[in-house]
Amino acid sequence: MTTVPADALGSAKETDDGLLEVHEQWMRQALDLAAEAYDADEVPVGAVVVADCKIIGSGFNRPIGACDPTAHAEMVAMREAAAGLGNYRLTGSTLYVTVEPCNMCAGALIHARIELLVFGALEPRSGAIRSTARVLENSSLNHHPRVVSGVLAEESAVLIRRFFKTKRV
Numbered sequence: 001m002t003t004v005p006a007d008a009l010g011s012a013k014e015t016d017d018g019l020l021e022v023h024e025q026w027m028r029q030a031l032d033l034a035a036e037a038y039d040a041d042e043v044p045v046g047a048v049v050v051a052d053c054k055i056i057g058s059g060f061n062r063p064i065g066a067c068d069p070t071a072h073a074e075m076v077a078m079r080e081a082a083a084g085l086g087n088y089r090l091t092g093s094t095l096y097v098t099v100e101p102c103n104m105c106a107g108a109l110i111h112a113r114i115e116l117l118v119f120g121a122l123e124p125r126s127g128a129i130r131s132t133a134r135v136l137e138n139s140s141l142n143h144h145p146r147v148v149s150g151v152l153a154e155e156s157a158v159l160i161r162r163f164f165k166t167k168r169v
């Protein structure tokens, strides 16, 4: 079902049988949010926080519109989830994001005690999970979220490529 080339992105296979379908379902919600970012002329990334089979926070990338360098999709979604729960810890939650998180967002999801991170496309330049710093693998941390990558990666990557293509014209 997934269009991810497993050898390149390596990881849709990290999911247990059947779980991939669930991950794709939530990732589609994140992709819808990424499309909203695209429409707002922001780099198209979307994110949802899921707990107990429902979305408790959602967001899309909007640093330009919000005049906020921290307004990445993951941060917006985690802020909403934490505010809704009245708790700065999102223990037991899953964060779905269309593109590999950066250093800032990787740090924030550790602070939030996100249990599982599911992301789509790799971000070769600023991705801090697999591509560059591998922040979550820091052995000095006492919280290590599990990671699944490559879920609907091609859809996410296509949106990003389309966005930057319009910028180059």
Ligand SMILES: [Zn+2]
Pocket (backbone or CB within 6 Å): 072, 074, 101, 102, 103, 104, 105, 106
């Ligand atoms: Zn980020």
